[in-house]
Amino acid sequence: MSKSRYGSHLARWGVCLSVSVLLGLGLPLSSGAQEDLPEGFKQQGLPSPPPAEQIEAGKRVYFTKCVWCHGVEGAGDGPGAVRLWPRPRNFNAGTFKIRHTASGQLPLIDVDLLQTVTHGLPGSAMPSWEGILTEQQRKDVLAFVTTQLVQDRSWQDEEFEELFVLQLDQLAPKQNTPESIKRGSELVVEKKCIECHGLEGRGDGNAFNLKDDWGFSIQPADWHKCWNFRGSRQDPYNVRNIFRTFSTGLNGTPMPSFADNTSVDERWDIANYVNSLCERANEIPAPQGQVSDETAQVFSTAAPLPIDPLTDKPKSNFVIPSKFVEGDLPTDENDERWKLIPRRWLAMGGQITHKPRNFVNRIDDMWVQALYNETHIEFMFRWDDRTKSIQEDEVDWDPTEVNLGDYGVEEQAPQGTTFAEDPFHQESIAAKQKDGYSVYNDGVAFQFPVKWQELPAPRKPRYFWGDETFSVDLTKWTADGTLGVYEGTGWDQDLTELDFQEEVEVVKAEWANGRWTVIVKRPLKGDYEEVAYLEAGKYIPMVFFAWDGHNGDVGRKMAVSAFYYLVMEPPIPLTTYVYPGLITVGIVIIEGWVLGRRANRRKEKGQA
């Protein structure tokens, strides 16, 4: 019963909202003229209702596949919902984010909703159902959802509903020329996009307290990760997706439609600029969102990152190359020598192996680069984090302690251990609790096996701070300025501080415009055996960890990567040039021999 109580409360609220939206829209409509529509939109008739058999077929799909997150009454409150952020959609009010229709209007069922089901919503738990459900099954389930679960509005409501549809197929995208990108970079300031999305578009603007229509915490998109755009439709670098979202807004969120106060031409410029910010193979700096002519030129020609069709994320490569450089290692991120090596994209997921598990990690990737000289190796980590978090209150535990459950650091219970009788209590819902955590330090860490030279392949110390047999050397930086090197012998074993401490160095640690840049330097070899000795030309296993202090990340609650390999590339040996030369000469000799024999045989034949 408690489920429906919650649902009906929202439903009533949704009616108020939709009525007020419709009243607002009603004013210009009373004149009824097509010219009043925003540029690029056309009015379209309401769809006819689906047949009863189709609704029935859709019910079967819904209760097999969808109910687990979206709930029995479609209120976005299925059993999966409590640990999800973003929350599953509550269908009851008919509020849908990704649409071709004007702000506040219902979406197109056979276009918008079908595409959402087909391609999923990246960055959320909604997967792509293509290849799992047939197109007919996807249409069936939409017939069920739109007629039975959308309760406050109806696609058949001639009196209140209208559809003004963005004619996206008929609008040719504007070429992403340097001029267009530059103009876009000025327009995002003029149209105040940066107030929420931040100066560099990392979603770090003055927007930490944004809420959606249901009061759940929501954050502005990070334009640098277009593969996480909900409306990216498995085609993240396609500028049309950005144009659509910008033109129609995201219903139920603070993202408005800009159709009324921007021309189509201006919208393409903005879309081109936003699209150009999405990460490429090489860093393209545009500090403070200032785009010079040269930068605009690079933006307009840089190739997109290859996207893995199995994950819809950038393709990962588990080898982190490091190049040898003469003399001192770089002192900041602008050193030209970082361009010697590609930067690697580290995919990160929430730590969910041991308690406290991190079901809603806010750090989902990092970029890393490494350079070395005769004595030291230097790592540069850059990752997007909307908030700079430095712990203000004293904590009771030491940096070496890992079992913080003893101090009350707990994971989010599925229905809130203390609220089991009321699963809809706000503290039992991840999306409600979101901004309510204590603030801890942001941080980054990486581990090597201490005795990686002695590992019998493919054996490694456990990814989670090693094990009893093989310990790890964990270098951890936290935003309060601490850099420590510890020995780890297991996920639940307190760390041991190593004597290596004085020799490691934070070269730079800076948070700016929604991104951390942390450069850490450490000697290749320590004075003691407990420290990993890093050698060139070998595969050295590495694992990375990251903490977002505003997400309540501390101790074992963090984001974690898979195993990567550090390879310090040695200089090219002489044999690389000698052997191919010998082989070439050898083949020339063989050729001469074969042709000579052939000629002799023909001669013999001729004589015979």
Add this chain to the structure above:
Amino acid sequence: MTWLKLVEGYMPMQMISELACSILVFALINWSLNRAGMGIPKFWAGVGVWIYIQLYLKYRIYPPIPFSVRAIYGTVSACGIFMWVSGSEDAWQEFKRPVINVMDGISGFHKSMRTVALIVIPLALGGFAYNSFLPSFEEPIELRTVHPAPPATTKVHGKTFVLQVVENPYRVNNEGKYDQAYTDARIVEQAMGRLMKDVNDPNYNPWDPNAEGYTKYVREGGEIFFQNCHFCHGDNLNGRGLWAYAFNPIPANFTDAGTIAQLQETFVFWRVSKGGIGLPGEGFPWASVMPPWEQHLTVDEIWKVVMFEYWHTGYYPRTWD
């Protein structure tokens, strides 16, 4: 391009049938050209087919197959083509004629071809050798056993389970007795979509308010799955969850006919309870992020979630007999 998509789970069959179809098309074209008197020289037909197969393997197959595997396929297809061109003495003579002609330099054109070949072949092989000598640091290939042999017994929450004899206490009929046939009849349909058999029947729909016994336990298992497991194993149990992209080894795909469909339910119970860290060495326990679920779930919850996985994928657990 949607019709060109590789269908999940049909990979080897789809590859073989697509290749077979295109070879058939080539044979037809070749045959009709021959009839029309415009036949392609055997040498070029053979080389063309071989290049086609190589390009197909390189660009069509996803995820990409490593060079060593392509080399094996390349050798096999070269053998096949060789058998075709050497089927009869005439065919063999016809096949090797262009090569011999170039070697003998029978005309000005063939002479210049010979000169080009004499220069290009050593350079190409030298370049190939240089590339292979150049230190390169590709991702190492590490082969792991996905389904290692289970132990005879496992101890979960202080209780010892003998895997050969233990039964899922929730796999019961309406009399409360263990009954695999009864529960197997109530799983989802093994057709596209894998949907429940009847949404309006409490025997088949776990969400029906009147669902009881097995069907109700399936819902309870599903609730646990969607609060704990879908993050990696995905909303459709196909191993494509929210964080699947971040982890290696990748999460198991239960809809694949090679995972839980091949296993006894007790094996799955053991794997779920002990997680990645409980794997033997050949399963790479150090790399797997699979939680030892005994740290998070009760024994009952584990049995229910295992049962849900079979229900949702439409597979029967294997039995000991």
